[in-house]
Amino acid sequence: MSNLLAAETSPYLLQHADNPVDWHPWGAEALALAKSQDKPILLSIGYSACHWCHVMAHESFEDAATAAVMNAHFVNIKVDREERPDIDQIYQAAQAMMTQRSGGWPLTMFLTPDQVPFYGGTYFPPTPRYNLPGFADLLLRVAEAYRERKADILSQSQPLVEALGRRRVSPQQSQMPNQAVIQAGVEHLAHAFDQKHGGFGSAPKFPNEPDWTLLLRVAAQGDETARHMARLTLDHIADGGIYDHLGGGFCRYSVDERWEIPHFEKMLYDNGQLLCLYSDGWLLTHAPRWRDVVEETINWLLREMAAPEGGFYSSLDADSEGKEGKFYAWSRKEVHSLLTAQEYAFAASYYGLNSPPNFEHAWHLHVVSDLATAAGKAGIPVEDVPALLAGIRAKLFAARAARIRPGLDDKLLTSWNALAIKGLARSGRVFEQPAWVAAAQRAADFIRDKLWVDGRLLATCKAGKAHLNAYLDDHAFLLDALLELLQAEYRQQDLLFAIDLAEALLARFEDEAAGGFFFTSHDHEQLIQRPKSPHDNAIPSGNGVAAFALQRLGHMLGEVRYLRAAERTLHTFGGDLNANPAACPTLLCALQEWLAPPTVIILRGERAAMAEWQRTLSSRALPHCMVMALPAGLISGFPALDKLVDESVNAYVCRGVECLPAIKNLDALIASI
Secondary structure, three states, X not given: OOOHHHHOOOHHHHHOOOOOOOEEEOOHHHHHHHHHHOOOEEEEEEOOOOHHHHHHHHHHHOOHHHHHHHHHHOEEEEEEOOOOHHHHHHHHHHHHHHHOOOOOOOEEEEEOOOOOEXXXXXXXXXXXXXXXXXXXXXXXXXXXXXXXXXXXXHHHHHHHHHHHHHOOOOOOOOOOOOHHHHHHHHHHHHHHEOOOOOOEOOOOEOOOHHHHHHHHHHHHOOOHHHHHHHHHHHHHHHHOOOEOOOXXXXXXXXXXXXXXXXXOOEEHHHHHHHHHHHHHHHHHHOOHHHHHHHHHHHHHHHHHHEOOOOOEOOEEOOEEOOEEOOOOOEOHHHHHHHOOHHHHHHHHHHHOOOOOOOEOOEEOOOOOOOHHHHHHHHOOOHHHHHHHHHHHHHHHHHHHHOOOOOOEEOOEEHHHHHHHHHHHHHHHHHXXXXXXXXXXXXXXXXXXXXXXXXXXXXXXXXXXXEEEEOOHHHHHHHHHHHHHXXXXXXXXXXXXXXXXXXXXXXXXXXXXXXXXEOOXXXXXXXXXXXXXXXXXXXXXXXXXXXXXXXXXXXXHHOOHHHHHHHHHHHHHOHHHHHHOHHHOHHHHHHHHHHHOOOEEEEEEEOHHHHHHHHHHHHOOOOOOEEEEEEEOOOOOOOOOOOOOOOOOOEEEEEEOOEEOOOEOOHHHHHHHO
């Protein structure tokens, strides 16, 4: 028998469609049922690639006795945090306030029929362990408390509701942040830096991509400390087990401080951002390994994550055959059987097979020595190593491909696709790979054709069904991605779509009274909180990206409304930036470009003649520049772009309100920027 999740599009919800639990999707019907029956809501939030979500499902939600308790005492609502980040944000914040601990997934919250949380946690085991109560016993205690002490629960929950409301930003009376705030943020990150393994803090260790976006911009301006931190971190991540050395792509985080053993799920949002980081890092260092990492990751994206219609799927599961990481782990015996003696000798030294098992009595591959050392131990000439390593990887990859694969979450999220589009466009431009740019364009076209409906953006699509009102992140990330795509190859439809998104941001998300942008649109479903946050997490802050992208589009087109909206956002969050700048690196990037407007370079001329100029500019670390090449004969309809075209290439350079005369010499252009 199936429950009410069987008609949903979320792969995570569909995983629970055959549970004996009477699950409901979040919606008016379930909320009305809780009120009419005066039952508390059991809200369970997770996502399809989440290992502990699977564990709790197998232990509790598939158990008939536990399900009977849930069905008798609660209205049970299951939410995919990737489709409904608005709901997840609210109840993660509530859980943190109630328990004074950070949240995570699965998130298990008990709500009144009015959606007010009164108890919660994350994973609960079926019987008491890990200093946690057994889930079935907890259900009975919560149900009894609601039945016997409902008035006390409602009274005690009111301060939490008020505290959630106060998390909404009020107008700031502080001055606009200045350069010292950016420097303070960089210094705070440097203080938290792990000088041995890279990254920040200890285990578990996340890539923290927004932090490195800021630090690479600072490094490009000559900050050697930031350059060192980026070089050490990106090297360790690329060598660690968080990177898939056979198939390409990155896992979500490392369970240790060494980047050795990952939590094995692969998320589209991480990989899109890391493409930008390794491309930008390569411009600073020209480290050959980083170019390989970009190419291998894009090969994985195109091979395993690309949907036929043009977008990219969301994630690969951490588990296969019910075990986390089983798809990726090796026994020595299996590796030995696949390789020649010479290949095995090299692989054992290079990938750590000579060391004790590092993952549940097996080996997860990570680089433990440099190529020359491994070659020496295996008695192989260094010049033979590239071909030998390629052969080893090909054999192991082919053998791994025959295993039972991790599950694929095949929904297409607008915001995560936008991060992938930006990463592909940036990498394609830096490494002169038109096929990567074309893949980014196909994904952008898919979103415009399938998820932009009657002038409104939708958040998710699966099996041809697009739905759910899009969020701030969807609009801001996509605007930012289109600006990157315009620099890789100018297309008029991308500019027009970018303008539509900018207008939607102002009309549907901006807090006109206080500045900044709400996470949900003005006509969104009313929840108990309407978040408006400046902080970055695993993905950038929607407010930070909106301010950054609106500024860039405003400078590019000379549109003052976009510039003023970005300025209001920075002013609104000035108190947050002054108090804790390291928590808001994306807003610090926007602040950089408010203090020193980006250099906008418009190239006009024949396409072939402009190619050398584009290659030269794309090969340099110029994070403060935007470069667009408009071929002769194209009329954009925007005076700031429709510059004079003659028989040569003309470069038009503007910084803020200052524009230079047309530059006709490439060396002179380089000197000017």
